[in-house]
Amino acid sequence: xxxxxxxxxxxxxxxVVFTIPIFGGIPVMESVVVTWxxxxxxxxxxxxxxxxxxxxxxxxxxxxxxxxIGGLYQFFDGCVGRHGRRYIPYLITAALYIGLANLxxxxxxxxxxxxxxxxxxxALISIILIEVAGFRQKGLKGFLKSFAQPxxxxxxINILELFIRPLSLxxxxxxxxxxxxxxxxxxxxxxPAVVPVAFSLYFDIFxxxxxxxxxxxxTSLFVGEALE
Amino acid sequence: MLNxxxxxxxxxxxxxxxxxxxxxxxxxKPVLGIMEKREQLIQGQLDDAKKNQEQALExxxxxxxxxxxxxxxxxEIMLQAKEQAQGEKSxxxxxxxxxxxxxxxxxxKNIENQQERARREAESQIAGLALMAxxxxxxxxxxxxxxxx
Numbered sequence: 001x002x003x004x005x006x007x008x009x010x011x012x013x014x015x016v017v018f019t020i021p022i023f024g025g026i027p028v029m030e031s032v033v034v035t036w037x038x039x040x041x042x043x044x045x046x047x048x049x050x051x052x053x054x055x056x057x058x059x060x061x062x063x064x065x066x067x068x069i070g071g072l073y074q075f076f077d078g079c080v081g082r083h084g085r086r087y088i089p090y091l092i093t094a095a096l097y098i099g100l101a102n103l104x105x106x107x108x109x110x111x112x113x114x115x116x117x118x119x120x121x122x123a124l125i126s127i128i129l130i131e132v133a134g135f136r137q138k139g140l141k142g143f144l145k146s147f148a149q150p151x152x153x154x155x156x157i158n159i160l161e162l163f164i165r166p167l168s169l170x171x172x173x174x175x176x177x178x179x180x181x182x183x184x185x186x187x188x189x190x191x192p193a194v195v196p197v198a199f200s201l202y203f204d205i206f207x208x209x210x211x212x213x214x215x216x217x218x219t220s221l222f223v224g225e226a227l228e
Numbered sequence: 229m230l231n232x233x234x235x236x237x238x239x240x241x242x243x244x245x246x247x248x249x250x251x252x253x254x255x256x257k258p259v260l261g262i263m264e265k266r267e268q269l270i271q272g273q274l275d276d277a278k279k280n281q282e283q284a285l286e287x288x289x290x291x292x293x294x295x296x297x298x299x300x301x302x303x304e305i306m307l308q309a310k311e312q313a314q315g316e317k318s319x320x321x322x323x324x325x326x327x328x329x330x331x332x333x334x335x336x337k338n339i340e341n342q343q344e345r346a347r348r349e350a351e352s353q354i355a356g357l358a359l360m361a362x363x364x365x366x367x368x369x370x371x372x373x374x375x376x377x
Binding site: 026027028029031032035036038039042043046047049050053054055056062065066069070073088089090092093094096097112115116117118120121122124125 | 233236239243244248255
């Protein structure tokens with residue numbers, strides 16, 4: 001049992017892969033390296049898939065690609081509205097990144113989203129995107145006024161939301177991925193064969209995709225709300 | 229796991245922003261661009277089809293009016309032809325009437341002439357016969373007289 005706990009803790013810990021020897025050593029964590037891998041995979045896949053796109057005589061591959069990207073675009077378009085179209089590429093990127101990050105555990109890497117720092121970073125980008133979108137849409141006056149909406153007494157709650165939103169986004173993603181990871185490790189300890197497959201379908205694939213969906217969905221909803 | 233590392237966060241933010249740029253450049257823009265291009269193509273074709281249909285309708289209208297006028301003209305021509313034919317018919321009939329009348333007249337005259345001639349002939353014959361008969365009577369009278377004497 002002790003050995004298991006140790007190995008689990010080791011799995012849970014994000015290792016420092018290497019250290020950049022400036023400013024007294026900048027540690028580069030495993031999650032960052034895996035993110036690089038994800039970036040490389042996504043970029044290469046995009047380049048390969050986007051090559052030879054045709055306007056007419058569409059192939060099966062292009063049809064699937066268009067259905068995926070077009071579907072994501074339509075989905076986000078419905079959430080952020082007409083004024084938020086320029087933020088859709090970021091939302092698509094976030095969806096692809098978080099989705100692949102949650103699934104990459106299947107390929108033997110540690111999911112980056114299991115590292116709190118990654119989800120903090122994502123949540124920070126999200127809240128900055130939300131507030132910047134509101135600021136650009138309404139201007140300084142309207143932006144400041146929006147904190148007193150719908151009535152002035154909501155001011156403290158609206159200010160609190162500035163911190164609650166990214167915190168909940170970050171913790172939800174992190175907790176779900178970590179939790180499913182721990183549960184999967186426990187199941188693998190109890191029954192090493194066959195049974196984990198069924199649970200892996202749920203915890204790794206379904207939960208991972210759902211969490212990616214929830215994260216970008218909430219971000220896009222907040223952006224849409226800020227643009228109103 | 230739970231240790232928050234400033235550099236890690238910074239790296240991740242940079243990574244995500246770089247990934248955003250990469251995805252936008254290599255995935256979203258080309259795919260959406262091609263979809264938009266297709267949409268434009270389809271819209272253009274639809275517009276073309278609409279224009280063609282409108283043109284066709286206009287042509288149809290034109291042809292219909294043309295056909296109508298042609299029908300009218302044909303009717304007129306036929307009417308004219310009928311009138312003309314009617315006129316010619318009556319003219320021919322008149323001519324025939326006149327011709328037949330002339331013929332009848334001539335025939336009548338002929339007959340009259342012939343009658344006259346026949347009458348004259350008969351008259352002359354009758355006169356001859358009467359003369360002969362008279363001569364005969366005279367002759368027989370002479371003989372009778374001679375006999376009775």
